[in-house]
Amino acid sequence: MKIRIVSIGKIKEKYLLAGINEYKKRLGAFTKIEIVELEDEKISDKASLADEQLVLDKEGRKILDRIKDDEYVILLDLHGKEIDSVQLSKLIETKMIEGKSTITFVVGGSLGLAKDVVARSNFRICFSKLTFTHQMIRLFLLEQIYRSFKIMNNHTYHK
Secondary structure (H helix, E strand, O other): OEEEEEEEOOOOOHHHHHHHHHHHHHHOOOOEEEEEEEOOOOOOOOOOHHHHHHHHHHHHHHHHHOOOOOOEEEEEEEEEEOOOHHHHHHHHHHHHHOOOOEEEEEEOEOOEOOHHHHHHOOEEEOOOOOOOOHHHHHHHHHHHHHHHHHHHOOOHHHO
16 A cells, blocks of 8 residues: 655645654555655646636646546545545545555645546545645645544544
């Protein structure tokens, strides 16, 4: 089993990188983990809707170019389903049992996700109705994936 995170934007903040690296290290006991950072498209604060759509489409193409046909794709999406940690663990475990070799989580950029990326997804998760930066959500996601594996292995970390 391999877990991939495909994300628009790079993380520069040292405190976030430290947390991300810690959870990557912890996850190594359970699964292979790969993080794919894709460059975000630059956009003006005064961009038109057409300009925003162009950025979404370009970022969407970058994301789709990094996803293989056989991957199970989970989007982090404000319009996705809100689930708890146990449900995420069960989802990952079910996909493992079904023989999925790779689960790919996708984190979009500041404008969200292109329609083509949404169409390609197998499942959409909403972490919260609150808005977080894509840098922060990546750390939260890694922690939740780690928590999922701890739950699957009946460890008490998640309580």
